[in-house]
Amino acid sequence: MSRENKQFNLDLTDLPKVKRVNIDGKRHYIRNGEEVSPPYPSVTTITSSCKKLQAGLAHWRKAVGAEQAQKISTQASTRGTSVHQLIEDYCSNKAPELVETAVGRKLPDGVMPNAYDMYTRLRDVADKSIDNIKVIEGLMYSDHLRTAGTVDMIAEFNGVLSVIDWKTSSRRKTRSKIYNYFKQEAAYAVMYEETTGTPITQLVTVITSSEGHSQVFVEHRDEWIGGFLELRNAYELEL
Numbered sequence: 001m002s003r004e005n006k007q008f009n010l011d012l013t014d015l016p017k018v019k020r021v022n023i024d025g026k027r028h029y030i031r032n033g034e035e036v037s038p039p040y041p042s043v044t045t046i047t048s049s050c051k052k053l054q055a056g057l058a059h060w061r062k063a064v065g066a067e068q069a070q071k072i073s074t075q076a077s078t079r080g081t082s083v084h085q086l087i088e089d090y091c092s093n094k095a096p097e098l099v100e101t102a103v104g105r106k107l108p109d110g111v112m113p114n115a116y117d118m119y120t121r122l123r124d125v126a127d128k129s130i131d132n133i134k135v136i137e138g139l140m141y142s143d144h145l146r147t148a149g150t151v152d153m154i155a156e157f158n159g160v161l162s163v164i165d166w167k168t169s170s171r172r173k174t175r176s177k178i179y180n181y182f183k184q185e186a187a188y189a190v191m192y193e194e195t196t197g198t199p200i201t202q203l204v205t206v207i208t209s210s211e212g213h214s215q216v217f218v219e220h221r222d223e224w225i226g227g228f229l230e231l232r233n234a235y236e237l238e239l
Contacts, residue, residue, distance in 0.1 A: 005095040006127045008155075011134060013196060018139040018148060029141055029148030040141055043149035043187045046235045047180040047228070082111055083168050083208065084152070086119040088137055091126055091153065114210060118168055121214040125206050129216075130164065132156040140191040147232060151188040154200065157218075162202040163188045169209045175217060179224075181205050182217075183231065186224040 017032035021039060028039040086096055086108075096108045096119075107116050133155040141148035153164040163185045167173075185203040193199045203224070205217040 005090070005093075007093055008091055008126075008130070009132050010093065011132060012136070013134045013138070013154070013192075015135065015138050015140060015195060018141055020139075029139065031141065038146075040146055040148040041235065043147055043184045043228075046147060046231050047184055049231070049235050049238070082115040083119045083122065084166055086111065086116070087122045087126065087166055088152075090119075090123055091130065091133060091155075092136055117212075118208040118210070121208040121212075122166055122206055125214055125216060129158050130155050132161075134161070135192070140188065140195055142187070142191040142194050144194055145187055145190055145229070145232060146236075147187060147191075149184070149188065149191070151192070154188075154192055157202065157204045160202045161198070161200050162204045163192070163200055163221075164204045164206065167205060167207040169207055171211050172209050172213050173207055173215060178205065178207075178217070179227065182219045182224040183228040185219070186221045187228045189221045190225060 018029050019032050021028050021030055023039055026045045027042040030039050089096055098105045135154035139150050152166050165185050182203055189200040201221045203219040207215045
Protein backbone atom coordinates (compact mmCIF):
# COMPACT_ATOMS: atom_id res chain seq x y z
CA MET A 1 0.00 0.00 0.00
CA SER A 2 1.39 3.40 -0.98
CA ARG A 3 1.97 6.03 1.69
CA GLU A 4 1.06 9.71 1.53
CA ASN A 5 4.24 11.74 1.45
CA LYS A 6 4.46 14.97 3.40
CA GLN A 7 4.65 18.16 1.37
CA PHE A 8 7.11 20.53 3.00
CA ASN A 9 6.91 24.31 2.89
CA LEU A 10 10.07 25.38 1.06
CA ASP A 11 11.08 28.98 1.73
CA LEU A 12 14.67 28.67 0.56
CA THR A 13 17.30 31.27 1.44
CA ASP A 14 19.34 32.77 -1.40
CA LEU A 15 22.89 32.03 -0.25
CA PRO A 16 26.08 33.59 -1.68
CA LYS A 17 27.85 31.55 -4.34
CA VAL A 18 30.59 29.36 -2.91
CA LYS A 19 32.60 26.62 -4.59
CA ARG A 20 34.66 23.72 -3.30
CA VAL A 21 38.37 23.36 -4.04
CA ASN A 22 40.97 20.87 -2.86
CA ILE A 23 44.22 22.09 -1.34
CA ASP A 24 46.76 19.41 -0.38
CA GLY A 25 44.00 16.82 -0.54
CA LYS A 26 41.77 18.69 1.93
CA ARG A 27 38.45 20.31 1.15
CA HIS A 28 38.39 24.11 1.13
CA TYR A 29 35.91 26.71 -0.11
CA ILE A 30 36.22 30.01 -1.94
CA ARG A 31 33.60 32.58 -2.82
CA ASN A 32 32.80 32.76 -6.51
CA GLY A 33 33.33 35.98 -8.40
CA GLU A 34 35.76 37.58 -5.96
CA GLU A 35 39.32 38.37 -6.92
CA VAL A 36 40.35 38.17 -3.27
CA SER A 37 38.75 35.18 -1.60
CA PRO A 38 40.87 33.31 0.93
CA PRO A 39 40.37 29.54 0.68
CA TYR A 40 38.74 28.58 3.96
CA PRO A 41 39.11 25.00 5.28
CA SER A 42 35.87 23.11 5.54
CA VAL A 43 34.17 22.55 8.88
CA THR A 44 34.72 18.80 8.58
CA THR A 45 38.40 19.30 7.71
CA ILE A 46 38.80 21.23 10.96
CA THR A 47 36.86 18.84 13.21
CA SER A 48 38.45 15.73 11.69
CA SER A 49 41.91 17.16 12.45
CA CYS A 50 41.21 16.76 16.18
CA LYS A 51 44.16 14.79 17.61
CA LYS A 52 41.94 12.70 19.89
CA LEU A 53 39.76 11.70 16.93
CA GLN A 54 42.78 10.92 14.77
CA ALA A 55 44.28 8.76 17.53
CA GLY A 56 41.01 6.86 17.88
CA LEU A 57 40.82 6.19 14.15
CA ALA A 58 44.43 5.05 14.04
CA HIS A 59 43.79 2.63 16.92
CA TRP A 60 40.71 1.24 15.14
CA ARG A 61 42.57 0.76 11.83
CA LYS A 62 45.33 -1.08 13.63
CA ALA A 63 42.83 -3.31 15.46
CA VAL A 64 40.84 -4.37 12.37
CA GLY A 65 43.62 -4.20 9.80
CA ALA A 66 44.19 -1.68 7.04
CA GLU A 67 42.36 -3.65 4.33
CA GLN A 68 39.27 -4.30 6.44
CA ALA A 69 39.25 -0.71 7.70
CA GLN A 70 39.27 0.58 4.12
CA LYS A 71 36.44 -1.77 3.15
CA ILE A 72 34.29 -0.69 6.10
CA SER A 73 34.99 2.99 5.47
CA THR A 74 34.11 2.71 1.77
CA GLN A 75 30.86 0.87 2.50
CA ALA A 76 29.87 3.41 5.15
CA SER A 77 30.64 6.34 2.85
CA THR A 78 28.62 4.84 -0.03
CA ARG A 79 25.69 4.07 2.26
CA GLY A 80 25.81 7.53 3.83
CA THR A 81 25.83 9.27 0.46
CA SER A 82 22.82 7.24 -0.68
CA VAL A 83 20.82 7.91 2.49
CA HIS A 84 21.63 11.63 2.37
CA GLN A 85 20.46 11.88 -1.24
CA LEU A 86 17.20 10.10 -0.44
CA ILE A 87 16.30 12.33 2.51
CA GLU A 88 17.40 15.44 0.60
CA ASP A 89 15.09 14.51 -2.27
CA TYR A 90 12.23 13.71 0.10
CA CYS A 91 12.47 17.06 1.91
CA SER A 92 12.64 18.78 -1.49
CA ASN A 93 9.19 17.27 -2.21
CA LYS A 94 10.73 14.81 -4.68
CA ALA A 95 10.13 11.58 -2.81
CA PRO A 96 11.88 8.54 -4.27
CA GLU A 97 9.40 6.25 -5.97
CA LEU A 98 9.01 2.56 -5.22
CA VAL A 99 7.58 0.22 -7.83
CA GLU A 100 5.63 -2.75 -6.58
CA THR A 101 6.34 -5.91 -8.55
CA ALA A 102 5.25 -9.53 -8.30
CA VAL A 103 8.33 -10.27 -6.18
CA GLY A 104 8.16 -7.20 -3.98
CA ARG A 105 9.13 -3.54 -4.08
CA LYS A 106 11.71 -2.27 -6.55
CA LEU A 107 13.99 0.31 -4.98
CA PRO A 108 15.34 3.38 -6.81
CA ASP A 109 18.31 2.57 -9.03
CA GLY A 110 21.55 2.14 -7.12
CA VAL A 111 19.91 2.14 -3.66
CA MET A 112 20.61 -0.86 -1.45
CA PRO A 113 17.88 -2.19 0.88
CA ASN A 114 19.77 -1.28 4.08
CA ALA A 115 20.28 2.29 2.86
CA TYR A 116 16.58 2.62 2.00
CA ASP A 117 15.54 1.28 5.41
CA MET A 118 17.86 3.77 7.14
CA TYR A 119 16.37 6.57 5.02
CA THR A 120 12.82 5.66 6.06
CA ARG A 121 13.72 6.24 9.70
CA LEU A 122 15.01 9.73 8.87
CA ARG A 123 11.87 10.30 6.81
CA ASP A 124 9.69 9.45 9.81
CA VAL A 125 11.49 12.10 11.89
CA ALA A 126 11.09 14.64 9.08
CA ASP A 127 7.37 13.89 8.78
CA LYS A 128 6.85 14.41 12.49
CA SER A 129 9.07 17.38 13.26
CA ILE A 130 10.38 19.32 10.23
CA ASP A 131 8.82 22.08 8.11
CA ASN A 132 9.41 25.59 6.77
CA ILE A 133 12.72 24.64 5.20
CA LYS A 134 15.27 27.41 4.55
CA VAL A 135 18.31 25.49 3.28
CA ILE A 136 18.86 22.01 1.85
CA GLU A 137 22.49 21.01 1.23
CA GLY A 138 23.66 24.63 1.27
CA LEU A 139 27.22 25.93 0.93
CA MET A 140 28.07 28.69 3.41
CA TYR A 141 31.10 30.46 4.86
CA SER A 142 32.07 32.65 7.80
CA ASP A 143 34.76 35.29 7.86
CA HIS A 144 34.44 35.38 11.64
CA LEU A 145 35.18 31.65 12.00
CA ARG A 146 37.49 31.52 8.96
CA THR A 147 35.77 28.40 7.71
CA ALA A 148 33.11 27.21 5.29
CA GLY A 149 31.08 24.11 4.66
CA THR A 150 27.92 22.42 3.45
CA VAL A 151 25.04 22.23 5.89
CA ASP A 152 22.53 19.40 5.49
CA MET A 153 19.47 21.47 6.37
CA ILE A 154 18.22 24.60 8.05
CA ALA A 155 14.53 24.40 8.90
CA GLU A 156 12.08 24.52 11.74
CA PHE A 157 12.29 21.50 14.01
CA ASN A 158 9.22 21.28 16.22
CA GLY A 159 8.62 24.93 15.39
CA VAL A 160 12.14 26.22 16.20
CA LEU A 161 14.55 27.30 13.47
CA SER A 162 17.43 24.83 13.65
CA VAL A 163 20.56 23.51 12.02
CA ILE A 164 19.69 19.89 11.18
CA ASP A 165 22.34 17.28 10.49
CA TRP A 166 21.51 13.84 9.07
CA LYS A 167 23.89 11.07 10.16
CA THR A 168 24.22 7.36 9.40
CA SER A 169 25.93 4.86 11.65
CA SER A 170 26.48 1.13 12.00
CA ARG A 171 25.28 1.30 15.61
CA ARG A 172 23.62 3.58 18.14
CA LYS A 173 25.60 6.57 19.36
CA THR A 174 26.05 7.95 22.84
CA ARG A 175 26.08 11.72 23.25
CA SER A 176 29.64 11.75 24.58
CA LYS A 177 30.90 10.21 21.32
CA ILE A 178 29.46 12.86 18.99
CA TYR A 179 30.56 16.17 20.45
CA ASN A 180 32.24 17.06 17.14
CA TYR A 181 28.85 16.82 15.41
CA PHE A 182 27.54 19.54 17.71
CA LYS A 183 30.61 21.71 17.11
CA GLN A 184 30.11 21.43 13.34
CA GLU A 185 26.45 22.38 13.63
CA ALA A 186 27.29 25.36 15.85
CA ALA A 187 29.63 26.61 13.12
CA TYR A 188 26.85 26.30 10.54
CA ALA A 189 24.53 28.29 12.82
CA VAL A 190 27.06 31.12 12.99
CA MET A 191 27.55 31.02 9.21
CA TYR A 192 23.83 31.35 8.61
CA GLU A 193 23.48 34.28 11.00
CA GLU A 194 26.52 35.99 9.48
CA THR A 195 25.03 35.55 5.99
CA THR A 196 21.39 36.38 6.67
CA GLY A 197 21.25 38.21 10.00
CA THR A 198 18.91 35.53 11.36
CA PRO A 199 20.20 33.85 14.54
CA ILE A 200 19.90 30.10 15.08
CA THR A 201 20.55 28.59 18.49
CA GLN A 202 19.02 25.11 18.18
CA LEU A 203 21.13 22.27 16.81
CA VAL A 204 19.51 18.96 15.84
CA THR A 205 21.39 15.75 15.03
CA VAL A 206 19.29 12.92 13.60
CA ILE A 207 21.07 9.57 13.44
CA THR A 208 19.85 6.41 11.73
CA SER A 209 21.71 3.18 12.40
CA SER A 210 22.01 -0.25 10.84
CA GLU A 211 20.69 -1.64 14.12
CA GLY A 212 17.23 -0.32 13.23
CA HIS A 213 17.11 2.76 15.44
CA SER A 214 16.81 6.49 14.96
CA GLN A 215 18.12 8.97 17.52
CA VAL A 216 17.56 12.69 17.88
CA PHE A 217 19.93 14.94 19.85
CA VAL A 218 18.93 18.58 20.45
CA GLU A 219 21.64 20.99 21.59
CA HIS A 220 22.25 24.73 22.01
CA ARG A 221 24.73 26.55 19.79
CA ASP A 222 26.35 28.51 22.60
CA GLU A 223 27.41 25.33 24.38
CA TRP A 224 29.48 24.20 21.39
CA ILE A 225 30.75 27.16 19.38
CA GLY A 226 33.65 27.71 21.79
CA GLY A 227 34.78 24.14 21.20
CA PHE A 228 34.71 24.67 17.46
CA LEU A 229 36.81 27.82 17.79
CA GLU A 230 39.37 25.88 19.81
CA LEU A 231 39.63 23.30 17.01
CA ARG A 232 39.85 26.07 14.40
CA ASN A 233 42.72 27.78 16.21
CA ALA A 234 44.54 24.48 16.77
CA TYR A 235 44.18 23.61 13.09
CA GLU A 236 45.71 26.95 12.07
CA LEU A 237 48.66 26.52 14.45
CA GLU A 238 49.46 23.12 12.97
CA LEU A 239 49.72 24.41 9.39
